[in-house]
Amino acid sequence: MKNFIEVQNAEMVFTTKKGRFHALREIDLTVAKGEFVTLIGHSGCGKSTLLNLIGGLTLPTSGVLLCANREIAAPGPERGVVFQNHSLLPWLTCFENVHLAVERVFGPTESRAQLDARTQAALELVGMGPALQKQPHEISGGMKQRVGIASALAMEPKVLLMDEPFGALDALTRATCTTSCSRSSHAPRAQS
Secondary structure, X not given: OXXXXXXXXEEEEEEEOOEEEEEXXXXXXXXXXXXXXXXXXXXXXOHHHHHHHHHOOOOOOEEEEEEOOEEOXXXXXXXXXXOOOOOOOOOOOXXXXXXXXXXXXXXXXXXXXXXXXXXXXXXXXXXXXXXXXXXXXXXXXXXXHHHHHHHHHHOOOOEEEEOOXXXXXXXXXXXXXXXXXXXXXXXXXXXX
8 A cells, every 4th residue: 555644754843931841752653545644642742732733723843744645734625634622613503614624725726606515514414404594502522522523524635644533522423433433434544
């Protein structure tokens, strides 16, 4: 299998009030297309920091990160990210929150009807069809998390980066969402 994600000698140093904090040091990682990778470690060991680097949300202090042989310098639609803490816009409905991501990726090439259908299908995939028109304050934390998962899946990313995405979900919903994520794409996934 060909490597899809490559991390070469990545380091991440944060400047804090107490001085420099070395969050990651000499990280090397390869993920092949179709491969599932799980990062395991204690709280604060750098799992989320590494996912943020691969997602293009932050840049490394040093080292190289590649996705499909292209340097990762910013977020991109080929890398979907599901955050540990749901990050929905409170003034939008569940449908509108997912539609925002769909429109950003597929807006230039698809009709409004296609974008709407793609949005609804993603929400139904994670069991949120009945809550399409609800706003974030009207749904539970687990439901908000499922909307975040739907947003990532709706973009049809080549890689799905998941930072403890099922922590707010009950066991039955967690199993359903895990199955949905597994079936949604043949892309490599990294999960912390």
